[in-house]
Amino acid sequence: MDLQNRVALVTGGARRLGREFALALARAGMDVVVHHGHSEREARATCEEIRRLGRRATAVQADLADAAATERLVDQAAPDVLINNAAIFVRGTLRDTSLENWESHLAVNLRAPFLLMRAFARARGERPGKIVNLSDWRASHPGRAYLAYTVSKAGLTTLTQIAARELAPRIQVNALALGAVLPPAGGTEGDLERVLRRVPAGRIAEISEVTDALLALLRNDYITGETLFVDGGAHLR
Numbered sequence: 001m002d003l004q005n006r007v008a009l010v011t012g013g014a015r016r017l018g019r020e021f022a023l024a025l026a027r028a029g030m031d032v033v034v035h036h037g038h039s040e041r042e043a044r045a046t047c048e049e050i051r052r053l054g055r056r057a058t059a060v061q062a063d064l065a066d067a068a069a070t071e072r073l074v075d076q077a078a079p080d081v082l083i084n085n086a087a088i089f090v091r092g093t094l095r096d097t098s099l100e101n102w103e104s105h106l107a108v109n110l111r112a113p114f115l116l117m118r119a120f121a122r123a124r125g126e127r128p129g130k131i132v133n134l135s136d137w138r139a140s141h142p143g144r145a146y147l148a149y150t151v152s153k154a155g156l157t158t159l160t161q162i163a164a165r166e167l168a169p170r171i172q173v174n175a176l177a178l179g180a181v182l183p184p185a186g187g188t189e190g191d192l193e194r195v196l197r198r199v200p201a202g203r204i205a206e207i208s209e210v211t212d213a214l215l216a217l218l219r220n221d222y223i224t225g226e227t228l229f230v231d232g233g234a235h236l237r
């Protein structure tokens with residue numbers, strides 16, 4: 001796909017990785033709809049930065065735990081490209097995961113991408129399009145500490161594959177399985193050291209290594225249903 005002058009919807013695009021994706025897409029010539037939940041000020045700042053790059057940008061708010069509000073996003077944004085980036089990431093083992101923890105991960109990390117992908121597929125009709133879902137190497141190498149998060153991302157991998165089959169040949173659907181890129185908000189140096197012990201590359205990713213992988217998936221019309229690991233080899237352990 002030639003990305004020039006196309007429109008991307010990036011969920012959770014106000015800050016952190018979502019912001020980086022939104023800016024990389026703008027640098028690649030796309031207009032961007034920056035979805036946000038609580039981060040209205042950051043969304044406005046990201047939009048300003050996109051406009052300084054010479055592209056159009058709009059901020060849209062929706063709580064992705066609210067199914068109706070989530071579904072409306074696609075109508076509002078009319079995207080050619082959908083990036084399901086927003087997620088929650090809260091610790092919990094089988095024994096201590098509350099129902100609320102379980103349901104919020106499933107709602108934001110899996111149900112919302114499903115609703116957005118369904119709305120996107122219906123809206124595209126015969127037109128081409130791209131969907132990229134942000135996943136995690138943990139989805140295929142489950143540990144104990146983030147039960148609901150891991151299950152939600154594993155479900156997202158399967159959703160990616162099923163959608164890729166149904167939406168071919170017009171729409172390609174892929175996932176990026178990230179390793180450590182940005183430490184979780186509130187994480188400590190010790191957390192980061194523990195994470196890096198499992199990463200053959202011995203370091204966290206450069207932002208450009210992640211955004212370049214996103215752009216490569218979007219530009220390629222022959223890759224679909226794929227999960228691309230951008231994790232310094234963490235999934236090999």
Ligand SMILES: NC(=O)c1ccc[n+]([C@@H]2O[C@H](COP(=O)([O-])OP(=O)(O)OC[C@H]3O[C@@H](n4cnc5c(N)ncnc54)[C@H](OP(=O)(O)O)[C@@H]3O)[C@@H](O)[C@H]2O)c1
Pocket residue numbers: 011012013014015016017018035036037038039040062063064065084085086087088089108134135136137177178179180181182183184
């Ligand atoms: N950071 C990493 O190193 C890493 C590693 C592996 C995988 N990933 C994946 O990469 C993606 C981005 O990571 P990140 O660390 O940048 O994510 P993040 O900061 O944890 O979350 C991204 C955004 O999701 C939005 N969000 C969460 N719940 C929402 C809700 N109910 N309604 C609307 N928006 C909601 C928030 O938007 P507002 O702030 O506007 O509320 C938040 O800014 C995620 O899918 C994550 O699982 C990241």
